[in-house]
Amino acid sequence: MSVSKHGQTGRLCRLAAPHRVRALVVDDVEDNREVLSGLLERAGVEVTMASSGAVALQLIAQQIPDIIFMDVRMPVMDGLTAVRQLRERWPAEGVSGLYVKPKPALNRSIHHCRPGYGLCLT
Numbered sequence: 001m002s003v004s005k006h007g008q009t010g011r012l013c014r015l016a017a018p019h020r021v022r023a024l025v026v027d028d029v030e031d032n033r034e035v036l037s038g039l040l041e042r043a044g045v046e047v048t049m050a051s052s053g054a055v056a057l058q059l060i061a062q063q064i065p066d067i068i069f070m071d072v073r074m075p076v077m078d079g080l081t082a083v084r085q086l087r088e089r090w091p092a093e094g095v096s097g098l099y100v101k102p103k104p105a106l107n108r109s110i111h112h113c114r115p116g117y118g119l120c121l122t
Contacts, residue, residue, distance in 0.1 A: 015044035022046045024065040026056040026082070028074040036069055053082025060086060 015021060023045050027033045030051070037047040048065065050056040054077040056070070068086075070079040 013043065019044075020046065021067065022048070022063070022065040024048050024050060024056060024059060024068045026050045026053065026068065026074070026079065027071040028052060029071075032071070053077030053079055053085075056082050057085055057089075060090070064090060 021044075023040050025033050025036050025040070025047055026049075027036075028051050033049045033051070037049055040047050048059055048063075050059055052074050053070070056068070057077075060068075068083075070083060072079040
């Protein structure tokens with residue numbers, strides 16, 4: 001597998017031992033969860049998946065991940081609500097939220113990058 005960075009193609013590397021990263025991938029679309037999880041697992045990341053913000057909060061209560069990949073638009077509980085609740089319940093944990101959104105919708109929702117997500121990815 002290769003990734004492109006600034007027009008260059010390189011190999012996707014694995015985490016060096018004994019480094020460990022736990023990620024939570026939250027998306028209501030199963031294919032999206034599977035694709036992102038597969039990429040992360042190839043890099044050596046331990047991945048847990050959730051289909052809604054509500055399920056994500058239940059999983060986080062059991063074990064807080066190092067990074068969260070959160071979709072915004074989901075039934076049951078959307079990503080923005082989940083991130084707000086996450087930051088209210090566990091403010092000292094310093095979990096990074098990663099906002100993933102299709103490019104065509106970016107202009108309408110760029111403001112979502114600020115209220116609780118640590119990084120935006122399109």
